[in-house]
Amino acid sequence: MESGEIMISRVAAQSRYPANFQLIAAMNPCPCGFLGSQRCSCTPDQINRYRSKISGPLLDRIDLQVQVSKIENRELLNQRTQVKGESNQQIQQRISAARERQINRQGKINNQLSSLELENISAR
């Protein structure tokens, strides 16, 4: 994931392919998906077993982990619902501004920084 490419090795040959991507993943907080409500009947042992299915090395490569609260279906399906009062256009403008700041600061966007470059920027 860090190198931005994947190497496939077979007996006869090796091949490199580009694999620069941004991983965005989601999982339920427990096997039933209702942790925190009365509908959840999962035991702590079941929850630990469920969460341990995601390997440590994979979790180490996920830079940002955010726990989000449940949203009601009708709210999710309502086209007029806006997240925290922002429209998609406003969110897009904030993202564009953040990307522009990254390019002005370091000449590239954050996910293209090497570990060393990231340490140097963090130490400033």
Ligand SMILES: [Zn+2]
């Ligand atoms: Zn549950």
